[in-house]
Amino acid sequence: MIDLSTSYLGLSLKNPLVASAGPYSEDLSKIRQMEEAGVAAVVLHSLFEEQINIESNIIDQALSAGENYAESITYFPDLSGIKLGPEEYLEHIRKAKAAVGVPIIASLNGVSAGGWVSYAKEMEQAGADALELNIYFVSSKPEMTGAQVEQIYIDLVKSVKASVRIPVAVKVGPFFSSMANMARRFDEAGANGLVLFNRFYQPDFDLEALEVVPNLHLSTPYELLLRIHWVAILCGRIKADMAISGGVHSGSDVLKAMMAGAKVAMMTSALLKHGTGYVSLVRDEVLQWMEQHEYESIKQMQGSMSQRSVAEPAAFLRANYMKVLSSYNSREL
Numbered sequence: 001m002i003d004l005s006t007s008y009l010g011l012s013l014k015n016p017l018v019a020s021a022g023p024y025s026e027d028l029s030k031i032r033q034m035e036e037a038g039v040a041a042v043v044l045h046s047l048f049e050e051q052i053n054i055e056s057n058i059i060d061q062a063l064s065a066g067e068n069y070a071e072s073i074t075y076f077p078d079l080s081g082i083k084l085g086p087e088e089y090l091e092h093i094r095k096a097k098a099a100v101g102v103p104i105i106a107s108l109n110g111v112s113a114g115g116w117v118s119y120a121k122e123m124e125q126a127g128a129d130a131l132e133l134n135i136y137f138v139s140s141k142p143e144m145t146g147a148q149v150e151q152i153y154i155d156l157v158k159s160v161k162a163s164v165r166i167p168v169a170v171k172v173g174p175f176f177s178s179m180a181n182m183a184r185r186f187d188e189a190g191a192n193g194l195v196l197f198n199r200f201y202q203p204d205f206d207l208e209a210l211e212v213v214p215n216l217h218l219s220t221p222y223e224l225l226l227r228i229h230w231v232a233i234l235c236g237r238i239k240a241d242m243a244i245s246g247g248v249h250s251g252s253d254v255l256k257a258m259m260a261g262a263k264v265a266m267m268t269s270a271l272l273k274h275g276t277g278y279v280s281l282v283r284d285e286v287l288q289w290m291e292q293h294e295y296e297s298i299k300q301m302q303g304s305m306s307q308r309s310v311a312e313p314a315a316f317l318r319a320n321y322m323k324v325l326s327s328y329n330s331r332e333l
Helices: 028-037 049-055 058-065 070-075 086-099 115-126 146-163 179-189 221-234 251-260 269-274 278-292 318-326
Strands: 006-008 011-013 017-019 041-048 104-110 130-135 168-172 193-196 204-206 211-213 241-245 264-267
Touching: 006 241, 017 278, 028 041, 028 086, 028 278, 041 086, 086 104, 086 115, 104 115, 115 130, 115 146, 130 146, 146 168, 146 179, 168 179, 168 241, 179 221, 193 221, 221 241, 221 251, 251 264, 251 278, 264 269, 269 278
Parallel strands: 017 041, 017 264, 041 104, 104 130, 130 168, 168 193, 193 241, 241 264
Antiparallel strands: 006 011, 204 211
């Protein structure tokens, strides 16, 4: 019998397939369907810092301060599309825990180490098995240094860790000047896991309306490459468990994530494209490959293709740069 079990954030999971934060996790019926299809855990959609601030009247205070400028109201986020406020979110955690048997991981999306982190404690009290801290911060200030940006991340992780006892994973983007150093600093700040990577969404321009408009594209398998690259480099160098999020669309993608050194592979885009039942197909692909290649367990393959394990570790670094560029042979069309 092939053993698909793994551990992530101290949680024992039946397999490495985790539903990442997305629209499906807002719906209890979809959460049940994902469990029935085979996901081992569910990350709920994020509760945003802005939602909490609005409930705390911070927006009202800011509007009062800028009441002489009519256009100032457009500076604040339009959250009309957000279905659940802070209290509703906590209730959603309770209902999700009662509805399914797999671990429920709550998600906080923010950037400031303020009073809003108290909601992390309330998420814990509502029954969340772990917390994913989704840090989405884009600095547009030329005077802000990279070191200052990094410190914001570290301070936020420390603040959240100080407020809860449940495990905390940190979901970040890849745009640090030294990803390896930041990973170690997250370790030192107490992070139990790293989710690689957040997808920063860039707005588009509507040329007819001359407006800046949201622009969302689902992930593609190509995005997996950046993630397995960094997980393979970090494997064995940090204590935190690693999860790959972004680009996981097939059983092969899950296997690559495991071999790089991830503990779980997270999916959302593939489920939105193919439906919740797609999880079972991905799991079957993993099982079939493992049987054909005589693997007995997921744990057996985890990290087997990491930088520390492969015969040519330089393949992950600059030494392979010229080789990659020269390996492409142009063909006549």
